Amino acid sequence: MERIALFGGAPVLDNRQHRRWPAVTSEERESVGRVLDRGVLSGPLAPEATAFEAEFARFVGAKHALLTHSGTSALHLALVAAGVRAGDHVVVPAFSFVATPLAVLQAGAIPIFADVDPINGLLTAGQAAEVLTPRTRAIVPVHIHGAPADLSSLLDLASKRGISVVEDAAQAHGALYQGRPVGAIGHTGAFSLQSSKNLGAGEGGVFVTNDARAAQLANEVRNFGQNVAAELDTFDSSRPLDGTRPLDSLRVGWMYRGNELLAAFARAQLRRLPERTSNCQRNAERLASALGELPGVRPVRAPVGSTSAYHKFRVTLDPREAGVDLPPKMLRGAVIRALKAEGLEVVLWQTVPLPAQTIFQRRDGFGGGWPWSTDPETDFGSMYDPAHFSCTQRLLDGSIVLFSQSCPLIAQSDDIVDAYAEAFARVWRHRRDLAIWAEREARADDSGG
Ligand SMILES: Cc1ncc(COP(=O)(O)O)c(C=O)c1O
Numbered sequence: 001m002e003r004i005a006l007f008g009g010a011p012v013l014d015n016r017q018h019r020r021w022p023a024v025t026s027e028e029r030e031s032v033g034r035v036l037d038r039g040v041l042s043g044p045l046a047p048e049a050t051a052f053e054a055e056f057a058r059f060v061g062a063k064h065a066l067l068t069h070s071g072t073s074a075l076h077l078a079l080v081a082a083g084v085r086a087g088d089h090v091v092v093p094a095f096s097f098v099a100t101p102l103a104v105l106q107a108g109a110i111p112i113f114a115d116v117d118p119i120n121g122l123l124t125a126g127q128a129a130e131v132l133t134p135r136t137r138a139i140v141p142v143h144i145h146g147a148p149a150d151l152s153s154l155l156d157l158a159s160k161r162g163i164s165v166v167e168d169a170a171q172a173h174g175a176l177y178q179g180r181p182v183g184a185i186g187h188t189g190a191f192s193l194q195s196s197k198n199l200g201a202g203e204g205g206v207f208v209t210n211d212a213r214a215a216q217l218a219n220e221v222r223n224f225g226q227n228v229a230a231e232l233d234t235f236d237s238s239r240p241l242d243g244t245r246p247l248d249s250l251r252v253g254w255m256y257r258g259n260e261l262l263a264a265f266a267r268a269q270l271r272r273l274p275e276r277t278s279n280c281q282r283n284a285e286r287l288a289s290a291l292g293e294l295p296g297v298r299p300v301r302a303p304v305g306s307t308s309a310y311h312k313f314r315v316t317l318d319p320r321e322a323g324v325d326l327p328p329k330m331l332r333g334a335v336i337r338a339l340k341a342e343g344l345e346v347v348l349w350q351t352v353p354l355p356a357q358t359i360f361q362r363r364d365g366f367g368g369g370w371p372w373s374t375d376p377e378t379d380f381g382s383m384y385d386p387a388h389f390s391c392t393q394r395l396l397d398g399s400i401v402l403f404s405q406s407c408p409l410i411a412q413s414d415d416i417v418d419a420y421a422e423a424f425a426r427v428w429r430h431r432r433d434l435a436i437w438a439e440r441e442a443r444a445d446d447s448g449g
Contacts, residue, residue: 005338005343018407022195034264043260052266053065056266067205068257079140081214082188093144096142110372113384116144118395120144121392145300146310147175147302148308165187167189188208197311202262225250283409328394336400338430344420347403351396
């Protein structure tokens with residue numbers, strides 16, 4: 001008789017067969033070695049960084065790209081370059097990584113959370129419209145897990161209100177919205193190069209835009225507020241630290257530049273990204289088709305007309321459709337235990353809407369409650385009440401993410417992905433026994449056993 005691994009059967013997969021990410025080949029080693037041989041390690045106009053920027057801009061169909069030291073810093077630049085100022089309101093989805101609203105705070109602005117589509121976790125124009133205020137300066141759609149948000153309706157809404165759309169494309173390198181790469185479809189956008197991302201290079205980010213003025217402003221903010229463009233004609237690539245730009249800060253700025261080792265590594269990764277992305281998408285579609293056959297199991301797919309980069313592979317579980325009498329969170333927990341026992345990588349990633357996080361409940365900000373204190377008329381305590389974000393909470397309670405940050409889908413071979421389908425189907429055949437086990441475990445926990 002078949003037994004799932006949680007109940008003593010042999011696991012479908014030896015977990016050690018997963019490939020770690022990012023994949024480091026001789027190309028990355030040679031690229032980084034080339035930088036060390038050259039001896040130029042940094043500088044706003046250093047050769048690897050500028051080459052990467054040109055290549056990445058081409059990849060996402062943007063006129064301008066700027067390498068930064070993180071996706072969060074790229075997003076901060078994107079907000080400032082889109083016109084966000086201290087005290088403004090900026091709409092962000094309640095379902096994202098905390099860097100999205102933190103970048104808003106770093107710009108001195110106030111994040112206003114909107115609930116998301118309960119099926120795919122994306123911000124819709126309708127939900128954004130519900131939370132607009134007279135102080136709203138920008139909307140930040142997040143292409144969560146690599147699936148594009150509906151940019152056309154968000155841009156329509158923004159243009160009617162005279163505000164900007166800033167794309168958080170941290171997870172969405174190569175994702176397509178109506179056939180166009182995301183990132184610079186809005187006014188400005190940001191990508192992350194943190195290791196788990198489909199384009200991973202340790203830590204790093206990229207600011208993108210088609211607007212020359214926004215690019216210049218972002219470049220200044222990236223470099224202590226200095227006018228980097230002033231040295232374009234006189235820059236000597238052999239002496240990048242002896243720049244000729246005036247050391248006069250024109251505006252508030254930070255040091256958000258990337259470095260040459262990061263740029264060289266990212267260039268090597270970028271060369272392989274199109275092929276890796278299509279392989280990842282093919283595997284994701286095959287896995288989604290297989291899992292979609294199971295009652296109550298729904299892989300999250302990109303909306304019609306767009307193509308996900310499948311940075312994360314989320315699966316929702318509906319106990320009613322599956323015919324098991326368990327609350328969603330309990331089913332979720334039991335399925336994670338069972339799949340992990342089969343050798344799979346399974347994570348939850350976020351578990352609550354962003355406004356439930358301590359920073360937004362406390363709102364201490366930069367001390368004394370700034371920037372919230374600039375807006376005494378708004379009751380943020382009520383606005384940030386997690387109860388307002390029931391679609392986000394429902395999605396998170398009733399879903400799991402297959403694969404992990406260390407071993408994401410894009411890193412895996414076809415065989416590993418097929419083993420996921422097999423393991424899931426096996427666990428699902430035993431879901432009623434799993435439900436009985438989960439209830440027994442809960443009772444034992446309750447009685448302290
Ligand atoms: C949606 C989203 N936005 C922003 C970021 C921030 O990127 P980074 O970690 O490179 O600063 C991340 C990173 O995980 C992210 O997932």
